[in-house]
Amino acid sequence: MGALLDAFPQAMALVFDPYTLGVALVATIFGLFVGAMPGLTATMAVALLIPVTFFIPPVPALVAIVMSTSMAIFAGDIPGALLRIPGTPASAAYADDAYLLTKQGKGELALGICLVTSAIGGIFGTIILILLAPPLADFALKFSMFEYFWLVALGLTCAVFVTGNDLLRGLIGLLIGLAVACVGQDVTAGFPRYTFEVKELLSGIDFIPAMVGMFAVSELMRRVTETEGEADFAQTKFKSFFTGLWPVLRKFQFNIWRGNIIGTAIGILPGAGADIAAWISYSVGKKFSKNPEMFGKGSEEGLVDAGAANNSAIAGAWVPALVFGIPGDSVTAVVIGMLQMKNIQPGPDIFTEKPVEMTALFIAFILANIIMIPLGIAAIRVAAKVLVIQRAVLLPLILLFCVVGSFAINNNSFAIWVMLGMGMVAWFMEANDIPIAPAILGIVLGDMLEKKFLTSMMQSDGRLMAFFERPIAATLAAITVVIWISLIWKAWTGRGAPRSA
Amino acid sequence: MGRVNLKVSDFTLALVLLALALAMAVGALSFPPMPGQAFGPKLFPNIVAAGFVLCALALIMRAVKSKTLAISIVRPEWWNEPGRRGNLAVLLGSIVGYTLLVERAGYVLTTFALLVLLMKRLGASWRATLFASFLGTASTYIMFAYWLRVPLPPGLINGILR
Numbered sequence: 001m002g003a004l005l006d007a008f009p010q011a012m013a014l015v016f017d018p019y020t021l022g023v024a025l026v027a028t029i030f031g032l033f034v035g036a037m038p039g040l041t042a043t044m045a046v047a048l049l050i051p052v053t054f055f056i057p058p059v060p061a062l063v064a065i066v067m068s069t070s071m072a073i074f075a076g077d078i079p080g081a082l083l084r085i086p087g088t089p090a091s092a093a094y095a096d097d098a099y100l101l102t103k104q105g106k107g108e109l110a111l112g113i114c115l116v117t118s119a120i121g122g123i124f125g126t127i128i129l130i131l132l133a134p135p136l137a138d139f140a141l142k143f144s145m146f147e148y149f150w151l152v153a154l155g156l157t158c159a160v161f162v163t164g165n166d167l168l169r170g171l172i173g174l175l176i177g178l179a180v181a182c183v184g185q186d187v188t189a190g191f192p193r194y195t196f197e198v199k200e201l202l203s204g205i206d207f208i209p210a211m212v213g214m215f216a217v218s219e220l221m222r223r224v225t226e227t228e229g230e231a232d233f234a235q236t237k238f239k240s241f242f243t244g245l246w247p248v249l250r251k252f253q254f255n256i257w258r259g260n261i262i263g264t265a266i267g268i269l270p271g272a273g274a275d276i277a278a279w280i281s282y283s284v285g286k287k288f289s290k291n292p293e294m295f296g297k298g299s300e301e302g303l304v305d306a307g308a309a310n311n312s313a314i315a316g317a318w319v320p321a322l323v324f325g326i327p328g329d330s331v332t333a334v335v336i337g338m339l340q341m342k343n344i345q346p347g348p349d350i351f352t353e354k355p356v357e358m359t360a361l362f363i364a365f366i367l368a369n370i371i372m373i374p375l376g377i378a379a380i381r382v383a384a385k386v387l388v389i390q391r392a393v394l395l396p397l398i399l400l401f402c403v404v405g406s407f408a409i410n411n412n413s414f415a416i417w418v419m420l421g422m423g424m425v426a427w428f429m430e431a432n433d434i435p436i437a438p439a440i441l442g443i444v445l446g447d448m449l450e451k452k453f454l455t456s457m458m459q460s461d462g463r464l465m466a467f468f469e470r471p472i473a474a475t476l477a478a479i480t481v482v483i484w485i486s487l488i489w490k491a492w493t494g495r496g497a498p499r500s501a
Numbered sequence: 502m503g504r505v506n507l508k509v510s511d512f513t514l515a516l517v518l519l520a521l522a523l524a525m526a527v528g529a530l531s532f533p534p535m536p537g538q539a540f541g542p543k544l545f546p547n548i549v550a551a552g553f554v555l556c557a558l559a560l561i562m563r564a565v566k567s568k569t570l571a572i573s574i575v576r577p578e579w580w581n582e583p584g585r586r587g588n589l590a591v592l593l594g595s596i597v598g599y600t601l602l603v604e605r606a607g608y609v610l611t612t613f614a615l616l617v618l619l620m621k622r623l624g625a626s627w628r629a630t631l632f633a634s635f636l637g638t639a640s641t642y643i644m645f646a647y648w649l650r651v652p653l654p655p656g657l658i659n660g661i662l663r
Contacts, residue, residue: 055649168559172518175552179525182549186542189535193542194528217596224588224623225579392623393633396616399592403599404612404641408651416600420593431508431577450545454538462539 003355004134004362011059011359015367020060024364027064028071028371032379035072036387037394038085039219042072042274042314043330047211048398050338051405054208058342058357063364065338069331070122070368073274073310074376077114078383081107082233090274090310093282100298102234109248110303112241115376116249117256117307122369124260124308125267125315130362133351137323140348145459146467148324149452150476152445155326157483159271159438166433167487173434176425177442178449180205187451200414207337209406209419210443214436215330216402217423220395222430228391236384241377252304255285259308266309267316271437273329274310281309315365322346322358326445333440508575515560516572522553591622608646608653613638 014020027049034045045068053061076088080095081102091098101110143151160170183194184204195201249256259281266277285305286295295302317328318335325346327333336346344354351358406415426436460466468474509517525546535541564570579585595615603611616634625633645651 052644052649055651168556168563171552172514172556175549175556178545178549179521179553182525182546186532186545189533189542191532191542193532193546194525220592221589224592225577225585227582390625390629392620392625393629395623396619397633397637399596399619400612400616400637400641403596403615404608404645404653407603408645408649408653411652413600413604416596420596420600424593432514446545454535454540454544457540458538 003352004359007355007359011356011363014059014356015063015360015363020063023056023060024063024067024367027067028368028375031068031071032075032375033386034068035075036078036087036379036383037389038079038083038087039223040398041088041215041219042069042076042090043334044215044219045069045072046331046334047208047215048401048405050208050211050334051408053338054341054409058344058354059360061338061342062357062361065331065335066361066364067368069314070118070311070365070372071375071379073314074115074118074372075379077111077118077307078380079387081110081114082235082383083231083387084234088275090278090313092275093278094303094306096296097299097302099234101300101303104298105235107235108238108241109244109300111238111380112245113248113300113303114307115241115373115380116245117259117304118311118376119369119372120256121260121263121308121310121312122315122372123366125264125312126362126365126369128264128312129315129318129365133319133323136319137348137351140323143348143472144470145452145456146470146473147476149449149456149467150473150480151324151326152449152452154476154480154483155270155320155324156438156441156445156449157480157487158269159441161483161487162266162269162272162276167490169432169434170438173429173436174438174442176429176434177439177444178446180210180422180439180443181446181450187447188454198414200410200412204447205422205443206409206415206418207443208409209415210422211334211337211440212402212406213419213422213424214426214440216398217419218426218430220399220402221423221427223391223395231388233384233387238381241380248300249304252301255301255304256308258284259305260312263309263312264316267313267328268319270320270326270328271441272313273317273331273437274313277313278306278310282306311369318361322350323348325448327441330437330440333444336444508577510564510569510571510573510575511560511567512564512570513572513574515557515564518553518557518560522550522557525550525553588622591619595619604654607655609638609642611654612641 030049031045034040035042046065049064049068053064072088073090076086076091077098078087080086080091081098084095084099086092086095098110098114101107156174160167160174181204183201185192185202192202262281262284263277266272266280267274282295282302282305285302286292289295289301291299291301313329314331317332320326320328321332321336323346325336327336339346344350344357402419403416406419407413409415429436429439456467468477529543529546529550532542532546534543595618599611599615613634616637617630620630620634642653646653
C-alpha cells in the first residue's frame with residue numbers, strides 16, 4: 001500500500017496530463033457511442049481500442065480502457081429505456097422496466113436511476129478494488145507454482161460454472177479456447193504445435209486479432225443478415241434528470257448496497273462480468289421485494305437493483321486480473337493481453353513493480369464514474385439523434401476498425417486471416433449456444449495452466465501428490481474438485497441441462 | 502430478437518467435436534517427448550482432445566434420450582429471405598479480398614473501395630456512402646499513419662499524400 005501512496009502525486013500528474021485527458025475524452029465518447037448502439041458491447045469497444053492502445057504509453061492506454069468500459073456499460077441503458085433494446089447485454093435484465101417507465105412519462109427518472117446507480121456502483125467497485133487487490137497481492141506473494149496451477153484451474157472452472165444454464169456447452173466452449181491455446185510453440189520444450197509451417201503461428205494464435213474477430217466480426221456476421229427495424233423512440237426530449245430522483249434512491253438505498261456488493265463479487269468471479277451481475281442482482285431483488293409483481297413491468301426498484309450491480313462488476317473484475325492474471329470478465333481478458341504487450345506482467349508483484357500505473361488506474365476509475373454523470377446526461381440528450389445512424393453506414397465502419405486494428409499490431413495481413421477465422425468460429429459457437437466467455441478464458445489461461453503444471457511436475461520430480469501437499473494448494477484443489485463433482489452431479493441428474501429441449 | 506443462425510443438432514455437434522479431437526490427437530502423435538520427464542508437449546493437446554470426446558459422448562447420450570439422433574443443420578430463419586445470404590457472402594468475401602489486395606494496392610484505395618462496396622450492398626444512399634467512406638478512410642489513415650505511426654501499406658495514392 002505504501003508504494004501506491006508514494007506514487008500518488010506522479011500518477012495524478014500522469015492522469016491529468018493534457019495528452020492523457022485528450023485520450024480519455026475520445027475514449028469516453030467512443031465508449032458512450034459503442035455502448036449505446038444496440039449489439040455493440042463493452043468488450044467489443046475494448047477489443048477495437050486495443051490496437052490503438054498498443055501504440056500509446058501505458059497510463060493513457062489504461063485510462064482509455066477504463067473510460068470506455070465504464071461509459072459503455074452505462075450507455076447500454078439508454079436504448080433500453082428509449083427503444084426497449086438493450087445497448088449491451090449488461091442492460092438486458094431491466095430493459096423492459098426502463099422502457100415501460102419511460103412510456104409512463106418517467107423517462108428522466110428511469111435514466112436518472114440508471115445513471116446515478118451506475119456511478120455509485122462504479123465507485124463502490126473501485127473502492128473494493130483499491131482495498132482488496134494490494135493486500136491480496138501481498139498474500140499471493142507466498143504462492144508457489146502449485147497454488148497458481150490450482151488458481152488457474154479454479155478460474156477456468158468458475159468460467160464454466162457461471163455461464164449459461166447448459167454446463168456441457170460451457171465446457172465445450174472452454175475446451176475450444178484451450179485447443180486454440182495449444183497452437184504455437186509449446187511452453188516448455190518450444191516444439192511447434194499445429195503451426196503447419198506458418199511462421200506467424202509459432203508464437204500462437206495472435207491474441208488481439210482473435211479477440212477482434214470473436215467480439216466484433218462475429219457480431220457483424222449476425223447483423224448483416226438481420227433486418228433493420230424503424231427506431232421508435234419512447235421519448236426524445238428530456239427535462240431535469242434529478243427531479244424526484246433522490247426520494248427514490250433514498251427509499252431503495254438498501255438495494256443499492258446489495259446491488260453493489262453482488263455486482264463486485266460477481267465481477268471478481270472469473271468469467272462472469274457486468275451482464276451476469278445485473279441478472280443476478282435483479283433476480284435477488286425480485287425475490288426479496290415487497291412488490292415482485294412489478295419487476296419487468298416498470299419497477300423502479302428492479303432498475304436500482306440491476307443498475308447498481310453492473311457497473312460495480314467492471315472494477316471487481318480487475319481484482320483477479322491484476323493480482324493473479326486471471327481475468328474476472330471478458331473485458332479484463334482483453335486487458336491482460338494488452339498489459340503483457342506493454343511489459344506489465346499481471347501478478348502479485350504488480351503493485352510493487354508498477355505502482356504508478358496501478359495508482360493511475362485507480363484514479364482513472366474514480367474519475368470515470370464522476371464524469372459519467374455530466375457526460376451521461378449529454379449522451380442521453382443526443383441519443384435520439386445518434387441512434388438513428390444507418391446500419392448500412394455503421395457496420396462497414398466497424399469492419400474497417402477491425403481490419404485496420406488487426407493489421408496494425410504486427411503490420412502484417414496474416415492477422416486479418418486470424419481475425420476472420422476466429423470470427424467465424426465465434427459466430428458458429430454463438431449460433432449453437434456455446435458460450436464465448438469460457439473460450440476466451442481458455443485462450444488467455446491455456447498457456448499458463450500448461451506451464452504451471454509442467455514446471456510443477458519438474459520441480460516435484462513427477463509426483464502428482466505434490467499438488468495437494470501445501471495447505472493453500474490443497475484448499476484450492478478441494479474447492480476445484482468439489483465444484484467439478486457438483487457440476488457432474490448436476491449434469492447427471494439432468495438439472496444442468498437446458499430446461500426447454 | 503430472433504437470432505437463429507447456423508444451428509446444428511446435438512448429434513452433428515458431437516461429430517464435429519469428435520473430428521476435432523481426432524485431428525488434435527493425430528497431430529500430437531508427432532510431438533516429441535520431453536527428455537527425462539513424464540509429460541511433454543503432447544499432454545495438453547491430448548487432454549483437450551479427450552475432453553472433446555467426453556463432451557461428444559454426453560451430447561450423443563442427450564440425442565439418444567430425446568430421440569433426435571440425426572445429422573441435421575437447422576436453416577436459419579433468414580436463409581430464404583432475399584439478399585441475406587448475399588450480405589453475409591459479400592461481408593466475408595470483402596474481408597478476404599481486402600486482405601489479398603491491401604499490401605498491393607495500398608491502404609487508402611483498398612479501404613475506400615471496401616467501404617463503398619459494403620455500404621452500397623447494405624443499402625446506403627450514394628451521398629451517405631461517399632461521405633462516410635471518405636471520412637472513415639481519411640480518419641483512420643490520419644490516426645494510424647500520423648498519430649500512431651503505423652506504416653500502413655503504401656500504394657498509388659499514399660505517394661501523392663506524402
